Amino acid sequence: MDRIRTAIVGASGYTGGELLRILLGHPSVEVTQATSERLAGKPVILAHPNLRGRTDLRFTSLSSLAPCDVLFLCLPHGTTARQFDTLAQQAPRIIDLSADFRLKDTVAYEKWYGGPHPAPGRLGEFVYGIPELHREEIRRARYVATAGCNATASILGLRPLYAAGLVQPGRTVVDVKVSSSEGGGVPSTASHHPERAGVIRSYKPTGHRHQAELRQELGLAADEPLHFSATAVDIVRGLLVTAHVFPSRPLQEIDLWKTYRAAYGTEPFIRLVKTKDGVHRYPEPKLLWGTNYCDIGFDIDRDTGRVVVLAAIDNLVKGSGGQAVQCMNLMHGVPETAGLEFTGLHPV
Amino acid sequence: MDRIRTAIVGASGYTGGELLRILLGHPSVEVTQATSERLAGKPVILAHPNLRGRTDLRFTSLSSLAPCDVLFLCLPHGTTARQFDTLAQQAPRIIDLSADFRLKDTVAYEKWYGGPHPAPGRLGEFVYGIPELHREEIRRARYVATAGCNATASILGLRPLYAAGLVQPGRTVVDVKVSSSEGGGVPSTASHHPERAGVIRSYKPTGHRHQAELRQELGLAADEPLHFSATAVDIVRGLLVTAHVFPSRPLQEIDLWKTYRAAYGTEPFIRLVKTKDGVHRYPEPKLLWGTNYCDIGFDIDRDTGRVVVLAAIDNLVKGSGGQAVQCMNLMHGVPETAGLEFTGLHPV
Amino acid sequence: MDRIRTAIVGASGYTGGELLRILLGHPSVEVTQATSERLAGKPVILAHPNLRGRTDLRFTSLSSLAPCDVLFLCLPHGTTARQFDTLAQQAPRIIDLSADFRLKDTVAYEKWYGGPHPAPGRLGEFVYGIPELHREEIRRARYVATAGCNATASILGLRPLYAAGLVQPGRTVVDVKVSSSEGGGVPSTASHHPERAGVIRSYKPTGHRHQAELRQELGLAADEPLHFSATAVDIVRGLLVTAHVFPSRPLQEIDLWKTYRAAYGTEPFIRLVKTKDGVHRYPEPKLLWGTNYCDIGFDIDRDTGRVVVLAAIDNLVKGSGGQAVQCMNLMHGVPETAGLEFTGLHPV
């Protein structure tokens, strides 16, 4: 089979770098171009030093972008939508890793992104890129908008309970613990090591944009409250969702096992993690660095019936570049796990 | 004035070490003894290397404990209560840092600590040791049981809202992020550095004992649910409480400012931290290492009215040894802040 | 081609786990057994949680070890040699990851390991397992003893200069910075997270055993001093060697480039890292987590002529399990990089 010819637009950031890492190791893919205006002409290893010895690729300018089979877009939010018509001329299939085409509802977009959508007519052409929820649509899609990292883990953790009608509306509290790479590669005082190391920093106690994606994918009614907070801790990769769910009827552990197994029993990238003993009784983000897994666990409060759902991912893989490649695999009919086999390290 | 003669029983652990550090720097205190069965005869700096050059004290055996003015008990949970009658002969005032005498309700004790209370007749003699809530009782107390670390921050963060009747019963979710020193000084696989570094570990999604203290001090009805989870992150000291509170009536920021200022306006160890700009907009545990502060902040979700309360402490100071000394200061009529003036480091 | 049937003896530790991770992803290998006396009968994912979903293998007892093509030995130092005759009956090829057969000289063994060698007659049958130095011998070897982690990086960094006669004898100072996984998986007070996090701990200022391997592989005369120190820092994986070398004649950068390129120009796992600009001007261990690379860089002190050689590896991969698989690939005639293609993460 011919290799899938792929190009990455906006390839100098963390998301672009992770895509490059995965695509360069993908058995069915060729990377034809990686664009960066700032680094055009420079080797990609300048921005992505882990790729030293793996590629001689150099960044090119967007203006020299040539046609390919799949275009991955890693541009800043807002930029993608404005350039989309032009970009769409270069490839029959496009996977956008920005937030521009994730929300189907222009009202929601405007609320969370602070202005009217730049290309509302395109919204219907995009599939929301979580394969575990939209696999068949993605297979047939021309355009996919991959999910936000916090959204991916939260949705994958909560969706089975919502879909089964097991959740009291309006009561779920999602408390996410996040890493520094989520903020991207641009330095700031907040990301300066002496300020950022060792923190437990409540950076978005309210108002995090990713909750709009949860609302959409969990099928919440417009007036149904959702409670979302994010706290930054001292790691570079990975995130843990702690979702406090109040069930609509009393649940036993066996109910949860059945629900999650029914939802994810054959999923290649979802692992249920819940053991009685040992150190690793629940999902642990550091075990997932570099992998495309979403590990999901749960616990039930015997006193109150509250269900605590735990979901962990690597924000740059299942939360970004890896999920994008998983979507590409589906769109091109190659094995869904191709290029995504890394199993994670322990200890690390 | 004569110095207060103090002794620490069970002084080789982290709590005992922190007490030693604070008491050795206290202008009105003399440390007469520090007991450890394991290290009897050895210099205390063997267990507490930060005290090198500050003290020649050696550990003594409990059997050689002599009378003093204040006895601090840092024994394992369950041990204290069984030995209390004997220990009480050595000092007119006792401050217990274990969990044995925190709960007034023997039923609650039995539920959370797995057996009948060893000395139920003593429970009424103890004051729960959070000065901001029980200052006058502590001044008059012979015996004080200092609060658990997670309980201290959670209670201080939530009490003003509960006391003002602003909280919908049964809905509050307390999501605590904790450090490794909370687990004490005994190594285990879970605390082994390769396993513990870099984690976001859901170690008590349900069932944490400290919630019993919250129930007592927030005045919850027996059938009123409280939702509590604890997650371990990669720091050695400090904790952050993220409490999701659902108000009984719509609240504005000004209401919260008024409530917290009314509750804590003159408190020497409580700081309200909520700024619009900058890196440190909310309480940050690392700024509190070594201090007796509890920093409290909050935010309101504009969409849902949810109030997010944030409270940070150093678990070994305001959550343990520092609060014990604060209680001692009150019991002995010395300035409440004596020995507790350290202001914290930045950056760190 | 038939798959290479491999078994791991002593597979519950960090080294065994890393071997398992690599072998399970190796295209030409089957893992037939993984032994652990402590965990016999339990799934390997209990000790190696990163392998969840990748294998159903369970630990077996050593007593049930069956014949295979290659046996990997991950037993404690001293144990291997005593059991070797028995173990050797199970496989024609054996790769020992302990220190037992690394040193050719029984006098050196006795000096550094505190007693007479348990099986001196076997020493001549083992090849020292650094492929970049002994590739052809390894291809023909029945038995290989893989190098120590600190030794691997130090030797790879220094050997080209020693081999070219560019080093003043007796003056080299090797200052290694190491991670916590080097100490293995057994908890202790020194490895307890509150004690181990955040340290810069001079754990072996003198007397580190690995220097005996350097002496052997760099060809030092018996009376030629070598100066070696190791300091532990707060990471879980990886190590950096800073070797201060005093050249026997003035060297320019171009001399070093030529020397290192001549030595390693076609090596698949050695990368020369020395750039003028950017953040990653020299080898950086964290970029190597999970990879089999040894990154080597250097600098010359303009004032004194001192050469500073920098060498970084992942101690559990190129310093242990990965190098063992590299040796196996050579012994079995499969591509040397098979199973070792992981390129490393950035950022991480």
Next chain:
Amino acid sequence: MDRIRTAIVGASGYTGGELLRILLGHPSVEVTQATSERLAGKPVILAHPNLRGRTDLRFTSLSSLAPCDVLFLCLPHGTTARQFDTLAQQAPRIIDLSADFRLKDTVAYEKWYGGPHPAPGRLGEFVYGIPELHREEIRRARYVATAGCNATASILGLRPLYAAGLVQPGRTVVDVKVSSSEGGGVPSTASHHPERAGVIRSYKPTGHRHQAELRQELGLAADEPLHFSATAVDIVRGLLVTAHVFPSRPLQEIDLWKTYRAAYGTEPFIRLVKTKDGVHRYPEPKLLWGTNYCDIGFDIDRDTGRVVVLAAIDNLVKGSGGQAVQCMNLMHGVPETAGLEFTGLHPV
């Protein structure tokens, strides 16, 4: 006694913040002004959030600087010397924390700082600010230039051996491990948390400016080589010097004990740390966070006679603000330890 009226010029950085912390807690000091052009008019707690509740001070512009008793200068290297004549009109005593007046030799200054000294005539008026070496001069000094952080620990660790003539000239290798706060408060790609966390980064293998201070204070001949390298690790505060020293005659441990005790026996801020057992056998920087201690230890290589000297400090205290206050105490005749009593935390 009247309080010493102090002002800090350039008070918004890490050094200025640490000075503020110490001076605000000093029993004999009043802080009259803290200047910052960028933050003039803003509360100092905006830059130094640990001081919340301790001071209402606001930054002022340098143009409004008023006379005081002691002026602390925390301006960037090069700036101080150019402004010194003007600044000197405001205070009879000045303590400069920049590098401008540390080197007595204008040739050395030009070599290491890249240009002619802006105020060479002033050099003779400054005392090099390490009290353990220059106590009496400092007592009488009008102007003091405090030592660099890496220089302070290196000099304190090495000076007794050099002063006693125990060191082979030209062979000492100083390998320093440093923290991120050494780089100051301005963000960059190198200090961006995802890039800086978890590193063992050889940032100055050669060419570190602080070695010029070592040369001066150890009394090296102009042609005597000194070998100095610095490596950055993942901590925010503190540094460890590992100095490899080759003695001019064979030394036993007892010789080293005698030498160091003779040099530092009564020093309030120097502790000799060398124990046979336990976790803390050598100096450990994290125990020193916030303290003015320099902990010094050593070991002797039995095979080669090499002496390994270990010296640890908090770079922002004994390496900067604390040492400056120690100098001020001497200059003003208050107890040398005033304001510097913090004993450090454990665990942390």
